[in-house]
Each structure stands twice: as structure tokens, then as C-alpha cells.
Amino acid sequence: MASDPLAAKARPGWHSKIILSTTLATIFGLMWCGCSSSNSKSGIILGHYASMTGAQATFGQSTDNGIRLAVDEINAAGGVDGKSIELITYDDKSDAREAATAVTRLVTRDHVTAVLGEVASKLSLEGAPICQANGVPMITPSSTNPKVTEVGDMIFRVCFIDPFQGYVCAKFARENLKAEKAAILYDQSQTYSAGLQEQFAKAFKELGGTITTTQAYQNGEQDFSAQLTAIRGTKPDIVFIPGYYNDVGNIASQARKLDITVPLLGGDGWESPKLAEIGGDAINGCYYSNHYSPQDPNPKIQDFIQKYKKHFGATPDSMAALGYDATEIFCDALKRAGSTATGAEIAAQLAKTKDFAGVTGSITIDEHRNAVKPAVILQMKDGVPTYVTTIKP
Numbered sequence: 001m002a003s004d005p006l007a008a009k010a011r012p013g014w015h016s017k018i019i020l021s022t023t024l025a026t027i028f029g030l031m032w033c034g035c036s037s038s039n040s041k042s043g044i045i046l047g048h049y050a051s052m053t054g055a056q057a058t059f060g061q062s063t064d065n066g067i068r069l070a071v072d073e074i075n076a077a078g079g080v081d082g083k084s085i086e087l088i089t090y091d092d093k094s095d096a097r098e099a100a101t102a103v104t105r106l107v108t109r110d111h112v113t114a115v116l117g118e119v120a121s122k123l124s125l126e127g128a129p130i131c132q133a134n135g136v137p138m139i140t141p142s143s144t145n146p147k148v149t150e151v152g153d154m155i156f157r158v159c160f161i162d163p164f165q166g167y168v169c170a171k172f173a174r175e176n177l178k179a180e181k182a183a184i185l186y187d188q189s190q191t192y193s194a195g196l197q198e199q200f201a202k203a204f205k206e207l208g209g210t211i212t213t214t215q216a217y218q219n220g221e222q223d224f225s226a227q228l229t230a231i232r233g234t235k236p237d238i239v240f241i242p243g244y245y246n247d248v249g250n251i252a253s254q255a256r257k258l259d260i261t262v263p264l265l266g267g268d269g270w271e272s273p274k275l276a277e278i279g280g281d282a283i284n285g286c287y288y289s290n291h292y293s294p295q296d297p298n299p300k301i302q303d304f305i306q307k308y309k310k311h312f313g314a315t316p317d318s319m320a321a322l323g324y325d326a327t328e329i330f331c332d333a334l335k336r337a338g339s340t341a342t343g344a345e346i347a348a349q350l351a352k353t354k355d356f357a358g359v360t361g362s363i364t365i366d367e368h369r370n371a372v373k374p375a376v377i378l379q380m381k382d383g384v385p386t387y388v389t390t391i392k393p
């Protein structure tokens with residue numbers, strides 16, 4: 001299965017047939033799946049729910065590529081207990097209801113062994129309760145909001161969390177950029193953005209800085225002039241924008257037109273090959289925190305980049321790297337638990353993950369099922385995210 005990642009595609013078209021409400025579907029999930037803990041009959045099926053289309057399409061596409069690369073390698077090396085892994089990906093179109101429906105389908109119909117996803121924290125918070133209720137382990141490669149793993153003992157992540165990321169951005173702004181005054185513009189429709197702006201503000205103030213104003217927008221908004229004009233009036237040294245790339249590109253262009261010339265700073269939500277495309281020259285010189293840098297000479301990273309480029313013809317972004325790591329960590333835990341293990345047995349092994357050498361760094365799962373790892377700061381230079389520094393927990 002899935003021997004050629006390029007041939008593998010998300011399965012489209014089933015969404016419209018599902019007319020059950022999310023709640024009802026979840027109840028059915030409990031009924032159908034409460035006893036299906038053994039995977040011996042069906043082999044190993046790994047589910048992935050992702051934004052393959054929609055507002056944040058590169059998030060899902062990159063993650064899926066990273067997952068497919070790992071699955072292919074694991075299968076080529078003999079799979080787990082001699083069984084190969086089949087990957088089923090459903091497109092949630094960057095939409096909350098679609099995400100819940102996709103996870104319900106993976107868990108109750110496809111009887112997956114584990115679920116990978118989502119990128120956006122808001123969408124992971126849709127899928128996590130369904131996985132938890134059905135006893136199916138879920139690993140989010142890249143959702144950083146703390147609430148995601150708080151859903152329960154079946155929910156894991158292989159990335160750092162936003163209290164750390166907020167601190168990283170604040171520390172960089174204070175110490176490297178010498179910023180005293182920061183303005184904030186965040187996406188109030190996204191759990192990730194709302195959480196990260198709070199964490200940044202807290203850390204920036206603790207480090208002696210002042211927040212001049214906190215402005216909000218909604219994902220997909222087109223005109224940011226009211227918020228940007230208010231921000232300009234407070235004369236900040238930097239503007240912190242913890243949004244997703246599609247909005248950030250537009251915000252940067254409009255900020256420059258309104259003569260806001262100070263550096264813009266953001267979090268991992270900026271990470272996309274589309275950021276430079278949308279933001280153009282306006283985004284150059286700006287900074288964001290991220291999970292890894294493709295410029296890191298570490299052989300583990302460079303080897304991954306070469307393999308990924310060969311398959312997909314592009315440099316992997318951090319979602320691709322985290323998708324790869326999440327898959328490897330799942331298989332590592334499954335090997336220890338055995339291919340016929342229950343969801344709870346796999347979760348128990350996932351919880352024991354220690355010093356796993358991932359592409360995005362050494363991964364140890366802590367008692368809250370989060371990974372504790374350093375972050376990197378990148379600067380956009382001629383449209384290329386360029387390594388600046390690493391900040392450790």
C-alpha cells in the first residue's frame with residue numbers, strides 16, 4: 001500500500017453522504033467502536049485528518065506528505081510485526097465540522113489504529129474528544145494550544161506548546177530586537193491565535209515590555225485598515241501577529257501601505273511556502289518562531305530534506321517534518337506495544353517516548369503528553385525563511 005507517495009491522494013467525496021450530526025455520529029462511534037481494540041484482522045490503518053483544501057491548505061498537504069514519506073519507509077523496512085501500514089487521509093477543508101466528521105469516520109468506519117492530525121489547534125480540539133471517547137490514540141503533529149492534549153490520556157503531540165512559544169517570541173522581541181513596546185493583532189476566530197497572543201503578552205510584560213494595544217480580526221478578513229491604523233497610532237517597536245499565513249501575508253502588505261515600517265513578528269502559523277507569495281516584499285525582514293529550520297546542517301535534517309525533495313520536489317516546511325516525526329513516534333510506540341495492542345496499550349507506550357531522535361529535534365513526551373523542545377526564530381529574507389537563532393525551554 002501507499003508505495004508511491006505521489007500517487008496517494010486524500011479520498012474526496014464522502015463528506016456529503018454523511019448527514020449525521022457530529023454528536024450523533026460520536027454516539028454511534030462509541031457504540032461501534034468501543035470493542036474494536038484489536039487490529040489483528042484489518043492490519044494497521046493509520047488515519048489522518050487534514051486541511052488538504054480550504055483556507056490553510058498547505059498545512060494539510062505538507063503534513064500528509066511528511067506522513068506518507070515515513071509510512072513508505074516503515075513499510076519498505078518490513079512494517080510493524082511484518083504488517084504494513086495503510087494510510088487513510090480525509091480532507092477537512094480547514095473546517096471545524098468537517099474535521100469532526102472526518103475523525104468520526106476514521107474511528108467508527110475505518111477502525112483506524114491511531115489518528116494523526118490536525119495542524120490547527122481549533123480543528124484538533126474537534127477531533128480529540130472523538131478519539132478520546134473511542135479509546136483511539138491521537139497524535140497532533142503541530143497543534144500548539146495547551147487545551148488539545150488536556151482532552152485526555154489518548155491525546156498526544158510531538159511539538160512544543162504555546163506558553164513556551166509565546167515566551168520565545170517575547171524573549172526574542174525584548175532581547176534581540178530590543179523592543180519595549182509591542183502591539184498585537186490576532187485572529188479571534190482561532191483557538192491557536194487567541195491563546196498565543198495571551199501567552200506572548202504575559203511573557204512580554206514579565207520581561208519588562210509594554211503592550212500598546214491588542215487588536216483582533218477574523219480568519220479570512222480582507223481589510224485590516226481599522227486595526228492597523230489603531231496600531232500605528234500607538235507607535236509600537238514591533239507588531240506581534242500570531243495568525244495563519246494566509247491572513248498574515250495580507251496584513252503585512254496593508255501594514256506597509258499604512259507606513260507601519262517596524263518588524264512584524266509571529267508564531268508557527270506563518271509557516272507556509274505561500275507566505276512569501278501572499279506577503280511579497282512586505283513580509284521580508286519579519287520574524288517568526290518555528291519548529292525547525294531546513295538550513296540546519298544536522299545530518300538527520302539534511303537527509304530528511306533530500307528524501308522529501310526527491311519525492312515531492314519541494315523543501316519540506318515544519319508541518320512536513322512534524323508529520324514525519326509523529327508517524328515515526330507512532331510506529332515506535334506500536335512496535336513496543338505490538339501490532340495487535342489496544343488503543344490504551346499504544347497510548348501507554350506513546351507516553352513513554354523518551355529522547356526520540358526526530359527531524360524536529362529530540363522528542364520526550366512529558367506527563368501532560370506534550371513534547372518539550374527548543375524553538376527556532378526565522379527571518380524572511382528575499383522570500384526565504386532564514387535561520388536566526390534557537391531558543392531552548
Ligand code: PHE
Pocket residue numbers: 059119120121122142143144145192268269270271318319
Ligand atoms: N501551531 C499551530 C496551531 O496550533 C499550527 C501550525 C503548526 C501552523 C506548525 C504552522 C506550523 O494552530
